[in-house]
Amino acid sequence: MRQFVVEADGGSRGNPGPAGYGAVVLDPATGETLAEAAEYIGVATNNVAEYKGLIAGLKAAKALDPDAKVRVRMDSKLVVEQMSGRWKIKHPDMKPLAAEAGRILPPGQITYEWIPREQNKHADRLANEAMDAGKRGKQWEPSASMAALSSTSSDAGAARVVGDAAAGAAKARAALASAAPVATVPAPARSSGTAPTAGWSAPDMGTPTTFVLLRHGETALTPEKRFSGSGGTDPELSAAGRRQAEQVAAALAARGTIQAIVTSPLRRCRETAAAVAARLGLEVRVEEGLRETDFGAWEGLTFAEVRERYPDDLDAWLASPKAAPTGDGESFASVSRRVSSARDRLLSAYEGRTVLLVTHVTPVKTLIRLALGAPPESLFRMELSAASVSAVAYYGDGNASVRLLNDTSHLR
Secondary structure, eight states, X not given: OOEEEEEEEEEESSSSEEEEEEEEEEOTTTOOEEEEEEEEEEEEOHHHHHHHHHHHHHHHHHHHOTTOEEEEEESOHHHHHHHTTSSOOOOTTHHHHHHHHHHHSOGXXXXXXXXXXXXXXXXXXXXXHHHHHHHTTOOOOGGGOOTTTTOOOOOTTOOOOOSTXXXXXXXXXXXXXXXXXXXXXXXXXXXXXXXXXXXXXXXOOOSXXXXXXXXXXXXXXXXXXXXXXXXXXXXXXXXXXXXXXXXXXXXXXXXXXXXXXXXXXXXXXXXXXXXXXXXXXXXXXXXXXXXXXXXXGGTTOBHHHHXXXXXXXXXXXXXOTTXXXXXXXXXXXXXXXXXXXXXXXXXXXXXXXXXXXXXXXXXXXXXXXXXXXXXXXXXXXXXXXXXXXXXXXXXXXXXXXXXXXXXXXXXX
């Protein structure tokens, strides 16, 4: 009989206030994410949202296998104790929700466990994403999810991978666990038609989709290290930036691997892309999702100037990806959702091809971070020079491989 772990949570910003829930179904052996659910539910209390998260998680588990045994893990003592039958359900809003949850699967298939809040980060982040979407007048979409980032599993023996390639990596480790311990990490390789073996060989994943990530050339703001996002003056390339664009165009033409070009809508990227397209004889497609962060009131300022004028806002921004720059700027969490959606659209449109994405510092770093499954704070730990080239390959099993980061050899 299959076994699942369901982690669920709900929240309300006001209690009652704008509310949402999140739920995730996990494979207890590998830590693989099997299903996610999240929804903005309007004005409600925390407890209502928590129950709705439980219901969504149980329904998702039932859809995967109605006969599976399910271990529910929640940081809501109320829901765990009530559903376990140890506490009475007195509140009129809770009774129908508890009854609905109880009808989804036979009671003998479900056990309930309370866990500390810090062990329920995946579901908590899904709930917050749902509430964030509701604030924008939208509903949560799976393609925008960042919930697996920096979440962890406390299950003994569970090899939970965090980040964008969690599912594929979990499957790979599960396969290795049954083989001789020759190597600890598999790499995609062409199949020879023979039985799978331990080591570095793996099933044929086909030709990967490769994104060559090009940061635009310099503008007048670049050498002064000023915030330059999508909410500022949209500067053109400087003379130095135009030379850089020609240099990278020559290098990419020599490689001869680029099959399509996609660019951010901002002028500095369009000019850089045009220089490459002229060398390669390719058309340029504009993708709005590749634009730079909107830095709000910080546009055009140096870091020191922002520190002097907006010290509290800067500290908050450095401490949390959900904090936005002063003046209704864009948080890194929002950028990550936007870039992830663009990535998924482009992967679908250019499957198996090598595509040049001409974009900015934050989108490039975000794509690298997601491919590595690295935490949000890693954005501050990468160097990315003007006109530098990075690359990520995406395989059919959901895994991603970072092939290059911040290559500037063509500028020397």
